[in-house]
Amino acid sequence: MGxxxxxxLPFENNSVQFRWEVFNVFNQVRFNVQSVTxxxxxxQVPSAFGNFTSLxxxxxxxxxxxxxxx
Numbered sequence: 001m002g003x004x005x006x007x008x009l010p011f012e013n014n015s016v017q018f019r020w021e022v023f024n025v026f027n028q029v030r031f032n033v034q035s036v037t038x039x040x041x042x043x044q045v046p047s048a049f050g051n052f053t054s055l056x057x058x059x060x061x062x063x064x065x066x067x068x069x070x
Contacts, residue, residue: 001021001022001025002019002020002021002022003019003020003021004017004018004019004020005017005018006018012070013070014068014069014070015068015069016066016067016068016069017065017066017067017069018064018065018066018067019064019065019066019067020062020063020064020065021062021063021064021065022060022061022062023058023060023061023062024057024058024059024060024061025060027059027060028057029055029057030055030056030057031052031054031055031056032052032053032054032055032056
């Protein structure tokens with residue numbers, strides 16, 4: 001998702017643009033099914049059985065930009 005605003009400058013068709021972009025706007029989490037832990041013996045590490053160790057999606061990321069056009 002992105003939002004931008006452009007301001008025209010009063011000399012020689014120059015302008016300034018401000019831009020805000022957001023990736024993974026709703027911050028949804030998708031687990032990586034391939035990363036489920038299966039310890040060799042259930043009695044050694046019972047609390048680690050079936051836990052996901054990685055994600056397919058990255059967390060919400062935002063970036064800002066300021067652009068001067070001449």
